[in-house]
Every structure is written in C-alpha cells, then in structure tokens.
Amino acid sequence: MSKGGKVYLVGAGPGDPKLITLKGVEALRQADVVVYDRLANPALLEHAPVQAERIYCGKLPDQHTMRQEAINQLLVEKAALGHTVVRLKGGDPCVFGRGGEEAEHLAKHNIPFEIVPGVTAGIAAPAYAGIPVTHREHGSSFAVVTGHLREERPDLAVEKWQALAQGIDTIAFYMGIGNLSMIREQLIAHGRDANTPVAIITWGTTERQAVATGTLATIEDRLAEHPEIANPAIILVGDVVQMRDKINWFDPQMLQ
Numbered sequence: 001m002s003k004g005g006k007v008y009l010v011g012a013g014p015g016d017p018k019l020i021t022l023k024g025v026e027a028l029r030q031a032d033v034v035v036y037d038r039l040a041n042p043a044l045l046e047h048a049p050v051q052a053e054r055i056y057c058g059k060l061p062d063q064h065t066m067r068q069e070a071i072n073q074l075l076v077e078k079a080a081l082g083h084t085v086v087r088l089k090g091g092d093p094c095v096f097g098r099g100g101e102e103a104e105h106l107a108k109h110n111i112p113f114e115i116v117p118g119v120t121a122g123i124a125a126p127a128y129a130g131i132p133v134t135h136r137e138h139g140s141s142f143a144v145v146t147g148h149l150r151e152e153r154p155d156l157a158v159e160k161w162q163a164l165a166q167g168i169d170t171i172a173f174y175m176g177i178g179n180l181s182m183i184r185e186q187l188i189a190h191g192r193d194a195n196t197p198v199a200i201i202t203w204g205t206t207e208r209q210a211v212a213t214g215t216l217a218t219i220e221d222r223l224a225e226h227p228e229i230a231n232p233a234i235i236l237v238g239d240v241v242q243m244r245d246k247i248n249w250f251d252p253q254m255l256q
C-alpha cells in the first residue's frame, strides 16, 4: 500500500511563526505535500520546498471549506502515493484540532504517521498577555475546555460546570466567544465568585493580539469596548489574570 509515504500531524503553534518546534520545521522541510489550516500561520509554508504541493483546508467557525472526511481521505491518498505529507494545524494538533481523529483514520489504513506537538493557544496567548496559567499563589490547576461544552455533551453539562466552577483554578475556553454570556452565567450559577478575573485574548502571539480584561461580572461590558476582539480568542478565567498587571511584556509591534 504506502510506498514510503508518511504523514506528520504537526502543531504550527499559536501564531508567532517562531513558536513552531524544530521537529515541525524538519517535517516541513521534507514535505511533498502540506495540508494546512486557517489558524496555521501561512508564513510557515516557507519552510516547505518550493515544489511542495500546498493544500488549504481551513475552516471558518461557521463554514466548512473541506469536510473532515475529505481531509482524512486526502491524507491517506497522498501518503499512499509515497508522499511525505505534513498536516499543519494551529496550536497543538491534539487540542481541539482533530489530530486524534486523523491519526485514527491513518492507523486504520496502515499509513505510518507521527504526531509533532505544538504550543497550544490556551497557554501561549495568556503568556503573551502577561498571564501564567499556573502560579504558586494564584492557580494550581488548569483546564482547557471547549466553549461548546453544552452543545457537545448536554448530558454532562451540569456536573461539568460544577466541577469547573468549583474545582479548577484557571480555565481556558477555546471557541468560546459566541458563548461568552452562557459561560460566565454558568460559572457564576455553579458557584464561582462573580469577581473572578477574566481575560479575553484575540489573535494571541501575533501582531494582531488584543486583550480585554474584567471579571465574570463585567467582562461582557468590557468586551463591548473592544470591537477588535473576536474569533479566534481564548477566554481565560482565574485569579492568575491579575498577574498581567505586573508582568505584561509583549508589544505586538515587536513582530512587525
């Protein structure tokens, strides 16, 4: 079946093109085919040979450019032709990136593959906003959560909200901007203090990074003052957010 073909599921990092791993760059340098997402910085394609085929399969939140089954099939087909294929995904391929599903499909079709982890937005965007996701005084547990929690697992919703609201110090919500009111209401309803600090970071680690801060009580009003903050954004909830007042270091101009 595959004559030497292989697929690398590579994390592109959160945006700053230097936040990819050396292993990710090495995979790109050997690529015959690169299949990349909207959130993978296109500057990274420069690591691939000029003759490599570049296939865009980005997805906007509300429109599917290429369906997941078609992507799975494409990876198998290209590798079966003997090609080295890099599947380049924003952040880490296995954090809300469907890396697990793609790997499963490749394994099922006996296509050799490697997973190259990446720097995930829920850690990197806060870091570039001057917020460490853990801190000995302000946060000793950290969760990454989909902002679509209620839609994806309605059966578990109540228990999950209770556990998150009461058991986790720092919570990073991905894909959550459209559900911000629901998220803040659920956390408060399940026992989180309404004065808990919140930061929303859009296009973290890029020259378009912008940040709004507030509390669970005020964040919606604060967001209304920042029309530039939209998808992609991380909603970070927890006392660690107050560290931004002390260690905010990143100026998006640095990347221009």
Ligand code: SAH
Pocket (backbone or CB within 6 Å): 014, 015, 039, 089, 090, 091, 092, 093, 094, 095, 096, 097, 119, 120, 121, 122, 125, 173, 174, 175, 176, 201, 202, 203, 204, 205, 206, 231, 232, 233, 234
């Ligand atoms: N695999 C990616 C996440 C993909 S889900 C990762 O590990 O980072 C897409 C969501 O990721 C977006 O809705 C947003 O919540 C988040 N995201 C990705 N890049 C981002 C960035 N540069 N700044 C803020 N959020 C980002």
